[in-house]
Amino acid sequence: MNLIIRKAKIVDPQSPFHDQIVDVKITQGIIEEIGASILNIDTHQEFQHEGLHLSQGWFDMSVSLGEPGFEDRETITNGLNVAAKSGFTGIALQPNSNPIIDNQSQVHFVKQKAANSATELFPIGALTKNSEGKDLAELYDMKNAGAVAFGDYGKNLANANLLKIGLQYTQDFDGLVMAYCQDDNIKGNGVANEGIVSTRLGLKGIPNLAEELMVARNLFLLEYTGGKLHIPTISTAKSVALIKEAKAKGLNVTCSVAVHHLVLTDEKLDGFDTRYKVSPPLRTEADRKALIAGVLDNTIDCITSDHNPMDIEHKKMEFDLAKNGTIGLESAFGALLTVLPLEKIIKKLTFGKSILNFESQIIKKENKANLSLFQTDSDWTFTKEHILSKSKNSAFLGQVMKGKAIGIYNQGKLVLA
Known part of the structure; x- marks a missing residue:
């Protein structure tokens, strides 16, 4: 029009x-x-x-929608309409549907579903087949079909050699690897940040170390292999420090933080409300302040909603058993403006396009x-x-x-x- x-x-x-x-x-x-x-x-x-x-169109680097397979949680059509009404002109779609987006036909399917929407959809392909962490997926084929990056949503890749090979292989076609960082053995059965709140509530804790060990390991791998690495949704002060150090060395690493980690802390868990059960977990006020500082000094490259719809059957249950995830598109901008200056918010809501080498649409x-x-x-x-x-x-x-x-x-x- x-x-x-x-x-x-x-x-x-x-x-x-x-x-x-x-x-x-x-x-x-x-x-x-x-x-x-x-x-x-x-x-x-x-x-x-x-x-x-008016600003350049906002871009969200981490959105889950459900379709195909989990249309009861969200459909692509409605999800893109939600994104548009929430101010986002583009989203990167996580591959955690059923089936997993791990081949070119799945990439074509979600792109076709989004073809006539005002908000553009850019698929992230799974890094490993079925996101199981055993064998690399068809990365080059997915890149040619339109995948903009490769990662297994919410899953740590335990096999360091596989991540090494992925970082080496994707250099042939300038691919971006996304590596979620959380050591599953240290996490164990943890469901909340390990600290005063989890102890008081009797919840099994997830220490900051679970994230930081994997951030450190993955940065070592990147230093060895070269290539491009994106670390999504970091949540601890030490993770910020590790990435800042890696950038100072000249490593090609970027990272994001979720809105809820910038605004909320584990103090919200007092009522055992499963809406606050997310991965990584909500951390302490000290971590939240370190994340804010990381945004302000540009150690953290972009902010994402980490929008993850979850049906009521998987949320309205005991805290230990409930699935992780919160929706975040509708609340992203209004929440961020309570903790950050406007121009910094706009920069961090648009920088994902630079990470993916999209052309910047300056208002002129x-x-x-x-x-x-x-x-x-x-x-x-x-x-x-x-x-x-x-x-x-x-x-x-x-x-x-x-x-x-x-x-x-x-x-x-x-x-x-």
């Missing part, structure tokens, strides 16, 4: 219009004109909203209109009415938010919350 967006404040340090309140004229999906009081001589549709801000004339629409002033409380996902397992219910996503313009379509 052809559109004029009225009186929007641009938040894009790369744009010549950064920090200015302007009109943006979009024709056939391309920014035709930016300026004050643009005349509507072509009968474009118009959109205006109080306190409207003749560029594709790939835009997130949002406002920053409102204080509100996140409730079930704000959940658009089929699954309702949000760790942010009852949380006070600041600012809101209004929607997106992408692929020639305007989608509003």
Whole structure:
């Protein structure tokens, strides 16, 4: 659709219009004109909203949807609609469906399902067959089919040699390996962060060491092999320090943190509410502050919702038995604005595109209109009415938010919350 967006404040340090309140004229999906009081001589549709801000489109590096196989949790069509209304113009889809996305036909399937959506879907292929950690999957075939990275969602690769071979093999086609870090032997039967809270509640603990050992091991492997490594959803202060040290050495490593680890701590577990059971677990306030510092000094490259819908049968049960995961798309921006400055949030919600070598769509004339629409002033409380996902397992219910996503313009379509 052809559109004029009225009186929007641009938040894009790369744009010549950064920090200015302007009109943006979009024709056939391309920014035709930016300026004050643009005349509507072509009968474009118009959109205006109080306190409207525009940035480059947000991109989420870790989204699970369910389809195929777990459509009761979420479908691709509804999941992409949720992402659009939450301000995201693109998502990287985790391979943890049933069947696992570990071959080119599965990559083609999810891409075809997403073909006409305003929010673009980029599949992550499984690193190992069926994400079982035994044999490498068909990485090159999946890359040719459209997979943007390779990793086994939420699963640590115990076989160090297999990760070594994966890092070496993917260099032939500039592939990105994603390595979730958690030593399963040290984790054992743990269900919560090992510390004062888990001891008080009688929950089996997962020490920070379980994550940090694997971060250290994987960075050693990267130093040996070369290649590109992404460490998703780190959760401890020591992990931040290890990655900072690796970057100083010149290693090609990036990392992400989930919104819930920046905002919430293990103190939330007092009521044994399984909405707060996530992997890695919510950590202490000291870890949370270290993660915030890691975002501010750019050790942490991007922020993800780590959106993971889970049906009620797997959440409404004893804490020990419940599955890990929280949905996070709808609450991501509003939660982040309570703990981080706006420009840093935008940078971290868009940097995933740089990690994947996507072209940056700066807000300027003749560029594709790939835009997130949002406002920053409102204080509100996140409730079930704000959940658009089929699954309702949000760790942010009852949380006070600041600012809101209004929607997106992408692929020639305007989608509003």
